[in-house]
Amino acid sequence: MATHHYQECLKLVPIFKSLSEADLTTIAAVIHPQQLKRGTILYQAEAEANTLYIVDAGQVKIYQLAANGREQLLRLLNPGDFDGEYALFTAAETHRSFAETVTAATVCEIRREDFQKLLLQYPQLSLRILSVLAARVQQLEQQTTRVTTETVETRLALYLLDTADAAKTDTLKLPMKKKDLATYLGTTPETISRKLSSFEAAGYIEQLPQKRIKIRDRDGLLFVS
Amino acid sequence: MATHHYQECLKLVPIFKSLSEADLTTIAAVIHPQQLKRGTILYQAEAEANTLYIVDAGQVKIYQLAANGREQLLRLLNPGDFDGEYALFTAAETHRSFAETVTAATVCEIRREDFQKLLLQYPQLSLRILSVLAARVQQLEQQTTRVTTETVETRLALYLLDTADAAKTDTLKLPMKKKDLATYLGTTPETISRKLSSFEAAGYIEQLPQKRIKIRDRDGLLFVS
DNA sequence: TCAAAACATTGATTTTGATCAAGTTTTGCT
DNA sequence: AGCAAAACTTGATCAAAATCAATGTTTTGA
Structure with missing residues (x-):
C-alpha cells in the first residue's frame, strides 16, 4: 500500500x-x-x-x-x-x-x-x-x-500572456472559472467579460469555446496599459 | 574587528x-x-x-x-x-x-x-x-x-490599527513618509491626507505633529468601510 | 438526459479614488 | 540657523471599474 x-x-x-x-x-x-x-x-x-x-x-x-x-x-x-x-x-x-x-x-x-x-x-x-x-x-x-500599479486591463493582458507562456502555446485554456479568475486578478466577472470582448474587438485575441483563448497579437496585448 | x-x-x-x-x-x-x-x-x-x-x-x-x-x-x-x-x-x-x-x-x-x-x-x-x-x-x-478586496479607507484604518497593536500603544508614529505609505497601501498621498482628515473629523483619531497619530476610537476605525 | 443551479454576458448607472493644480508646511543639508 | 527642495494638504475634475439588473448559457448531479 x-x-x-x-x-x-x-x-x-x-x-x-x-x-x-x-x-x-x-x-x-x-x-x-x-x-x-x-x-x-x-x-x-x-x-x-x-x-x-x-x-x-x-x-x-x-x-x-x-x-x-x-x-x-x-x-x-x-x-x-x-x-x-x-x-x-x-x-x-x-x-x-x-x-x-x-x-x-x-x-x-x-x-x-x-x-x-x-x-x-x-x-x-x-x-x-x-x-x-x-x-x-x-x-x-x-x-x-x-494589483496596485496596473489597470485591470493590463493585469488581464499580462495574465493571458503569462499563462500562454507557461503552456508554451498561443491557444491557452483558462484554468479556472471566470468568477475565480476575477477574484485572482482583483476585479469582477463582468469586467473580465468586457475586457476580453474589447481585446477580441481589437484583434488581440480570439475567444473560443470551453474557456479557450487564442492569442493573435502578443504585442498588442503587451502594450494595452 | x-x-x-x-x-x-x-x-x-x-x-x-x-x-x-x-x-x-x-x-x-x-x-x-x-x-x-x-x-x-x-x-x-x-x-x-x-x-x-x-x-x-x-x-x-x-x-x-x-x-x-x-x-x-x-x-x-x-x-x-x-x-x-x-x-x-x-x-x-x-x-x-x-x-x-x-x-x-x-x-x-x-x-x-x-x-x-x-x-x-x-x-x-x-x-x-x-x-x-x-x-x-x-x-x-x-x-x-x-488590496484587492477592501477599500482604501478600510486598508488605511487596518494599517493604523495593526501599527498601533505592533507598538502596543494608542499613539503611533507612522514609520515612513506618507508618499511611501501611499505606495504601500496602493493609493496616493492625496487620498491618505483626505482619509486621515475624515477619520479625525469622525473622532476616530487625532493627528499630532511629526507623523504621530493618536487612536481615539478603535471600534470606529474597525467598522469604517 | 434533463432540470435546476451556477456561471457568464450585456447594458445603465454610480462611486471611489486618481489626477491635475496650486498653495502650505516640513525636512535636511551646508 | 537659514534656505532650497521635498513632502504634504486642499480643492476641482475626471476616469476606471464596481454595482445593479436582466437575460442568456453552461454545468452538474439526480
Whole structure:
C-alpha cells in the first residue's frame, strides 16, 4: 500500500525529487491519501494548521475571505503542488486561508510531527522548501505590485500572456472559472467579460469555446496599459 | 574587528539567535559591514542577486517599479531585518525589486558562497529562515487580499490599527513618509491626507505633529468601510 | 438526459479614488 | 540657523471599474 501511495503522490512532488527509492519508501509510510469530492474544504481560516497537503489529482483552490465576505483567490494547486508547509515550522499556528477542492481530487496528507522528522532526516528537504517558498514570495510580490500599479486591463493582458507562456502555446485554456479568475486578478466577472470582448474587438485575441483563448497579437496585448 | 561586526549585526538578527559565541565569531568573519548614506541603492531589479543584507542601523526600503513607472513599496527593513535570502538558494537568480536606504544606514553583507556554507554548517539556520519566509508569505497574502478586496479607507484604518497593536500603544508614529505609505497601501498621498482628515473629523483619531497619530476610537476605525 | 443551479454576458448607472493644480508646511543639508 | 527642495494638504475634475439588473448559457448531479 505504502508503495502505492508513493507512486501516487511522491513522484510528482519536486521537493522529493532525487531522493533514493529507499528514502521515498520511508516517506511514503507517513503519507495518508484521501479521495475527496468537489467542494470539500481541506482547511479553514482559524483552524489549527498541522498537516501538509500534496495534490495528487484534481485541483484545489487556496483563498482568503475579506471582512466584507469577498473572496480572494490566492493560488490554484494542481497535481504535484503542495500547501500548508508554512504551518509546519512553528507550533500552534492557525490557517489564514481556506483550501477547497475545485474538482474531485486525491490529496495526500502528511502530519506535522511526521514532516518535522522528515526535515531532520533529510536536510536537503529544507533547502528545497526554502526555494519553493522564496519563489512564492516573489510571485506574491509581483501580484501585489500588479494589483496596485496596473489597470485591470493590463493585469488581464499580462495574465493571458503569462499563462500562454507557461503552456508554451498561443491557444491557452483558462484554468479556472471566470468568477475565480476575477477574484485572482482583483476585479469582477463582468469586467473580465468586457475586457476580453474589447481585446477580441481589437484583434488581440480570439475567444473560443470551453474557456479557450487564442492569442493573435502578443504585442498588442503587451502594450494595452 | 570581526568581533566588532558581530556585535553590530549578528546580535540583532533573530535567525542567528541562540547560536554559541564561538559560532557567532565564525559567522562574523564573513560579514562585511557598510556605512551608507541616505538614498543609496543596495541593489536594483535585473541585477544578479548574490548577497544577503542585514540592516544594523537605519532603514532600507524594498520596492518594485511597474512598467508605467509607479512604485510599490513592498517592505521596510529596520535594524535586525534582512533581505536577499531568496536569491541565495538558486544560482543566477536576479533581483526583481530595488533596495534603497531611506536614512543613513549601516548594512552588513554576506556573500552567497559564504552564506551557503553557513547553511550547511548550521542546519538550524535553514529552519529559521523557513519560518521567516513562511511569515512573509502570510504577510504578503494578507496584503494582496486587502488590496484587492477592501477599500482604501478600510486598508488605511487596518494599517493604523495593526501599527498601533505592533507598538502596543494608542499613539503611533507612522514609520515612513506618507508618499511611501501611499505606495504601500496602493493609493496616493492625496487620498491618505483626505482619509486621515475624515477619520479625525469622525473622532476616530487625532493627528499630532511629526507623523504621530493618536487612536481615539478603535471600534470606529474597525467598522469604517 | 434533463432540470435546476451556477456561471457568464450585456447594458445603465454610480462611486471611489486618481489626477491635475496650486498653495502650505516640513525636512535636511551646508 | 537659514534656505532650497521635498513632502504634504486642499480643492476641482475626471476616469476606471464596481454595482445593479436582466437575460442568456453552461454545468452538474439526480
